[in-house]
Amino acid sequence: MHILVVNDDGPPSQISSPYVHSLVHELREAGHTVSICLPHKQVSWIGKAYWVGKTITPSYFRPGPLHTDEGTVHTRPRNDGGEEWILVDGTPASCAQIGIHHYFKEKGPIDLVVSGPNYGRNSTALFALSSGTIGGAMEAAVCGKRAIAMSYAFFSRNHDPIVIKSASKMAVKIVGYLAKNWDAGVELYTVNIPLLEGIDKSETKVLYTNMLDNKWSTGSCFEEVDADEDETPDEAEARLREGHEPETPPKVDRPYGHKKFKWAPDFNDVYGSVERAPPGNDGWAVQQGHVSITPLKANFMHSQEELIGKEVQLDTNTSTSSSRALEVRGSAPSSSPPLYALVEYDDDPVYVQPKIISALQKYIPDVKIISTPDDLPKSGAYNFLDWSTYEKLRFEYILDNPRTSLCCSYIIRKALIRKHHLSHTIAHHVSKHPDSILKRTFPMTFDFELDYAEYLDEALMDAWELRESLDANESLPEEERKFWILKPGMSDRGQGIRLFSTYQDLEEIFQEFDPDSDDEEEEEDESQQPDGVSTTAGRTANREENPKTSVITSHLRHFIAQPYLHPPLLIKEFPHKFHIRTYVLAAHALQVYVFNDMLALFSSTPYAPPSSAPEALSTHLTNTCYQTSSPSSITTAKDPIVKLFSNLPLPKETLDNILSQIHETVKELFTAAAIGQRIHFQAIPNAFEVFGIDFVVKEDATVWLLEVNAYPDFGQTGDELRGVVEGVMGGIVREVVKPFFVGVKETGDAIQEGEMGKGVTGRLKKVLDVELGGF
Numbered sequence: 001m002h003i004l005v006v007n008d009d010g011p012p013s014q015i016s017s018p019y020v021h022s023l024v025h026e027l028r029e030a031g032h033t034v035s036i037c038l039p040h041k042q043v044s045w046i047g048k049a050y051w052v053g054k055t056i057t058p059s060y061f062r063p064g065p066l067h068t069d070e071g072t073v074h075t076r077p078r079n080d081g082g083e084e085w086i087l088v089d090g091t092p093a094s095c096a097q098i099g100i101h102h103y104f105k106e107k108g109p110i111d112l113v114v115s116g117p118n119y120g121r122n123s124t125a126l127f128a129l130s131s132g133t134i135g136g137a138m139e140a141a142v143c144g145k146r147a148i149a150m151s152y153a154f155f156s157r158n159h160d161p162i163v164i165k166s167a168s169k170m171a172v173k174i175v176g177y178l179a180k181n182w183d184a185g186v187e188l189y190t191v192n193i194p195l196l197e198g199i200d201k202s203e204t205k206v207l208y209t210n211m212l213d214n215k216w217s218t219g220s221c222f223e224e225v226d227a228d229e230d231e232t233p234d235e236a237e238a239r240l241r242e243g244h245e246p247e248t249p250p251k252v253d254r255p256y257g258h259k260k261f262k263w264a265p266d267f268n269d270v271y272g273s274v275e276r277a278p279p280g281n282d283g284w285a286v287q288q289g290h291v292s293i294t295p296l297k298a299n300f301m302h303s304q305e306e307l308i309g310k311e312v313q314l315d316t317n318t319s320t321s322s323s324r325a326l327e328v329r330g331s332a333p334s335s336s337p338p339l340y341a342l343v344e345y346d347d348d349p350v351y352v353q354p355k356i357i358s359a360l361q362k363y364i365p366d367v368k369i370i371s372t373p374d375d376l377p378k379s380g381a382y383n384f385l386d387w388s389t390y391e392k393l394r395f396e397y398i399l400d401n402p403r404t405s406l407c408c409s410y411i412i413r414k415a416l417i418r419k420h421h422l423s424h425t426i427a428h429h430v431s432k433h434p435d436s437i438l439k440r441t442f443p444m445t446f447d448f449e450l451d452y453a454e455y456l457d458e459a460l461m462d463a464w465e466l467r468e469s470l471d472a473n474e475s476l477p478e479e480e481r482k483f484w485i486l487k488p489g490m491s492d493r494g495q496g497i498r499l500f501s502t503y504q505d506l507e508e509i510f511q512e513f514d515p516d517s518d519d520e521e522e523e524e525d526e527s528q529q530p531d532g533v534s535t536t537a538g539r540t541a542n543r544e545e546n547p548k549t550s551v552i553t554s555h556l557r558h559f560i561a562q563p564y565l566h567p568p569l570l571i572k573e574f575p576h577k578f579h580i581r582t583y584v585l586a587a588h589a590l591q592v593y594v595f596n597d598m599l600a601l602f603s604s605t606p607y608a609p610p611s612s613a614p615e616a617l618s619t620h621l622t623n624t625c626y627q628t629s630s631p632s633s634i635t636t637a638k639d640p641i642v643k644l645f646s647n648l649p650l651p652k653e654t655l656d657n658i659l660s661q662i663h664e665t666v667k668e669l670f671t672a673a674a675i676g677q678r679i680h681f682q683a684i685p686n687a688f689e690v691f692g693i694d695f696v697v698k699e700d701a702t703v704w705l706l707e708v709n710a711y712p713d714f715g716q717t718g719d720e721l722r723g724v725v726e727g728v729m730g731g732i733v734r735e736v737v738k739p740f741f742v743g744v745k746e747t748g749d750a751i752q753e754g755e756m757g758k759g760v761t762g763r764l765k766k767v768l769d770v771e772l773g774g775f
Contacts, residue, residue, distance in 0.1 A: 001111040002033045006095040008132025016042035019117040026168040034746040036085040037099030046136030061085040092136030113140035116150030123282040124212040127710035141187040141298040149190040169200040184402035184685045192292040205290040206312035212281035214273035221265035337381040351715045359729040415673040415680035420447040420489035420558045429672030453510035467688040483610040489558030569697040578602040580695045589683040592768035600646040661703035667767040
């Protein structure tokens with residue numbers, strides 16, 4: 001990560017800032033890129049303040065050895081590439097603003113701001129509300145950056161380098177963990193690490209805490225002094241750090257005369273409030289020698305109350321910079337709020353919904369299944385799972401309750417499920433990553449927009465390679481032509497798919513989609529057909545009779561054209577074309593799993609090259625909705641058209657090779673969408689979704705991605721392979737739903753690289769685990 005470090009104690013100093021150099025060093029040792037912007041001197045107790053009207057002037061600090069004050073300050077930046085920190089004559093909030101927006105652009109965007117480590121604790125409200133360390137983190141948060149305020153709570157003013165290093169190692173672990181596991185709704189964390197020997201060891205408790213809401217109770221924080229007495233703020237700060245109480249000034253009776261006041265708070269108010277408060281707050285944790293993590297909003301409000309009281313377990317054998325170095329040790333499942341699951345899948349005939357309910361009841365016995373939102377409690381705390389069709393999902397509630405609600409779909413994912421968006425997603429990714437597997441597993445794709453058939457020539461102006469191929473085909477016999485496949489960008493179930501090899505073929509296809517008619521009433525009827533289905537399709541004599549595959553051009557508008565993938569891999573015993581349906585689970589933001597029990601979906605008629613039968617779509621289209629068999633019989637016939645892919649009579653090496661290509665393609669595909677197309681694919685932490693991704697395999701065993709389907713048709717498995725769907729639902733509950741609500745993950749069957757299903761259903765292979773910021 002690129003981490004910006006700010007603080008309120010200034011550059012390294014044994015008097016006022018003895019910890020910052022150690023933290024910077026350990027962050028870099030862990031592999032992070034670190035940039036530093038600090039106040040040019042100690043400015044504690046200033047909160048999130050600005051010096052309005054002041055022109056801030058930077059200087060440039062070149063640090064010396066660790067745990068020394070041997071650094072030099074310069075008025076101009078160095079040009080030899082050596083290490084240099086930015087110092088500004090401003091506040092911690094100013095450092096955050098200037099560091100985020102005005103420096104370090106050459107290192108890339110700031111991923112995280114760490115403010116500190118503060119010289120001393122920042123526990124309880126009395127310290128936190130005035131803390132410049134927390135103020136710097138809060139400023140970063142209101143600039144849209146994730147931020148951590150880090151404080152080292154000392155019990156001795158002996159700055160032992162070994163103890164400081166131990167605290168910094170613990171700080172780096174916590175930074176790595178929080179960055180990897182940032183809870184939705186948290187804008188900043190304030191962390192207090194006791195300066196104790198061995199604090200980074202595994203036996204140290206790391207707790208989520210609340211912030212003790214305490215008050216000044218013994219009187220004013222200021223002492224009245226003689227008007228002639230003069231102590232500088234720096235001297236006052238040094239005296240307080242050393243623990244010296246101010247001398248009692250002589251009693252002066254000047255009710256309205258000239259007065260001066262010296263800042264002299266009674267910190268017994270802080271320590272006494274901790275003693276009187278029940279356990280669990282940040283002050284208590286530090287007092288017990290535990291590390292305290294307090295999640296906050298950028299308005300000092302506590303965030304994620306359900307985390308409070310949970311212990312964080314350190315894993316000292318795990319790299320802190322890239323993987324989970326900490327785990328939350330949660331409360332017992334019985335202490336969790338009740339889970340209500342609203343299941344409204346609405347599949348017809350009913351096939352999936354009972355399997356969802358069965359999986360929930362199997363792995364979360366206490367789940368309360370409801371059929372309407374009216375069954376939710378009217379008051380009290382509860383968890384909510386919304387497993388409904390996309391149109392019925394309560395997205396507003398899901399977004400407002402990120403820690404207690406989970407739903408079965410992302411809101412925006414058209415970067416994958418719309419064919420023209422999919423082509424843009426992959427093209428953008430491949431242009432930046434030319435070695436990506438997507439370059440060889442996704443066909444060349446031309447997309448164009450067309451409202452009416454007469455504008456076809458204009459629509460293809462940019463697709464000159466396609467036009468060139470079509471023109472070349474004109475002079476070739478059909479068996480030597482390169483065939484293309486046309487797909488509407490926003491259709492499914494085989495609707496509107498056609499084969500063509502010449503411009504005239506393509507023109508006739510669109511003329512078929514938009515037939516001329518003088519019957520205004522008939523046109524009005526057509527416009528009312530659901531999903532853009534044309535009632536004229538049945539009158540088209542030169543195509544197979546299947547109205548489901550016809551469209552009205554202006555209803556869909558977006559189209560893509562791809563080379564027809566020929567010859568496909570065929571099974572000797574059943575030489576029908578097939579494609580592979582792969583169920584893929586995307587969870588949170590973002591992990592991606594592939595279910596290794598995949599389906600092979602066959603056409604109902606033997607395969608023939610497109611040149612011999614370009615209009616026999618049932619030969620080329622393998623969608624089960626296009627075949628003549630019913631879902632209940634497609635796997636029970638003598639030669640079923642839906643089979644378990646792992647049971648195909650192919651060499652094990654071929655099966656493993658195909659599986660490996662699918663794993664890598666899915667990984668790159670979701671990377672391309674999640675990172676390169678964040679406007680059109682927006683993963684959120686409290687959602688998951690199952691996609692049905694289709695692949696076709698060519699004769700040379702190369703895998704080619706066809707399309708990505710949201711809410712895939714699970715019914716196509718039929719009764720014979722219902723175990724596949726049951727395995728998918730069980731895998732979702734085990735891997736996502738139960739850990740989200742209960743905090744316990746079931747141990748399922750392990751998947752090894754290259755291992756096939758062998759009849760065991762529901763096994764997942766994690767292919768992607770990335771951290772998407774912004775939550």
